[in-house]
Amino acid sequence: MSKDDKLFTNQEDKPLVEATPAQAGFVAYASLAAVGRMGKDSTMCPSVHQSLQLAGMMSQACEAIDNLHRWAQKHDEELPGLVAAFYGNVNDLESRLRPRDWWERLVKSYITIGLFADLAAEVGAGTDLLECAPAMTDYGYADFARPLLLAHVENDEAETARLSLWGRRVFGETLGLTREGLTLRLELGVRGTTKLIEVMHALGGKHEDRMEAAGLAG
Incomplete structure (x- = not known):
C-alpha cells in the first residue's frame, strides 16, 4: 500500500467517533x-442501457443521502443546512466547466465523482459516517466510465490528447474549489495545514492513476 493510499484508509482497530x-x-x-x-x-447517454446503469448508480447515491438524513x-441536525455550506461550489463548477460533447461529459463526471469520493472518504474516515454506506464511494461510476473511455481513445492519439487536456482542466478547477471549501468550512483544518497539503498531494496521485486507468494522461 502506498503512502497516498494510506491517507484514505480507515484505522479499523479504532472505535468510530461522532462526526x-x-x-x-x-x-x-x-x-x-x-x-x-x-x-x-x-x-446525454448514447444508449438506453447506459441510462439504466446510471439510474442504478443514482439509486445508490440516494440511499446514501437517506442514510445521512x-x-x-439522530444528532438533532438538519441535513439541508449542513450541505448548504458547500453547495455553491456545484454551481461554480457547472459554469466554469461546460462539456462540448458526450465524451467530455463522461470525463468530467469520471474525475469529479471520483475526486469527491476520495475527499469524502478522507473527511469521514474514522467517524460514524461510515455507518451511512454506501456514502463516501463513487457508486460504481469508475467501473462504468473506464471501459467506455478506454475503447473510445484506443488508437486515437488526437482524441486521447484532447480528453487528457480536458481532464487535467477539470481536475484543477475542481480541486481548487474543493480546497477552498475544505479550508474554510471543515474541522479537517484542525489537523493542521500540513495534513491538508498531504491530502491534496495524495489526490493528485490518485487522479493520475484514475486517468491512466481510462487510457488518458493525467
Whole structure:
C-alpha cells in the first residue's frame, strides 16, 4: 500500500467517533454532487442501457443521502443546512466547466465523482459516517466510465490528447474549489495545514492513476 493510499484508509482497530456537522455536510454534498452529475449524464447517454446503469448508480447515491438524513436526525441536525455550506461550489463548477460533447461529459463526471469520493472518504474516515454506506464511494461510476473511455481513445492519439487536456482542466478547477471549501468550512483544518497539503498531494496521485486507468494522461 502506498503512502497516498494510506491517507484514505480507515484505522479499523479504532472505535468510530461522532462526526462533526461539517464533516457530515461535506459527505452529503459529495453524494448530492454525484447525483447531479449522473442525472445530467443520463440525458446525454448514447444508449438506453447506459441510462439504466446510471439510474442504478443514482439509486445508490440516494440511499446514501437517506442514510445521512437519518444521521442528521439522530444528532438533532438538519441535513439541508449542513450541505448548504458547500453547495455553491456545484454551481461554480457547472459554469466554469461546460462539456462540448458526450465524451467530455463522461470525463468530467469520471474525475469529479471520483475526486469527491476520495475527499469524502478522507473527511469521514474514522467517524460514524461510515455507518451511512454506501456514502463516501463513487457508486460504481469508475467501473462504468473506464471501459467506455478506454475503447473510445484506443488508437486515437488526437482524441486521447484532447480528453487528457480536458481532464487535467477539470481536475484543477475542481480541486481548487474543493480546497477552498475544505479550508474554510471543515474541522479537517484542525489537523493542521500540513495534513491538508498531504491530502491534496495524495489526490493528485490518485487522479493520475484514475486517468491512466481510462487510457488518458493525467
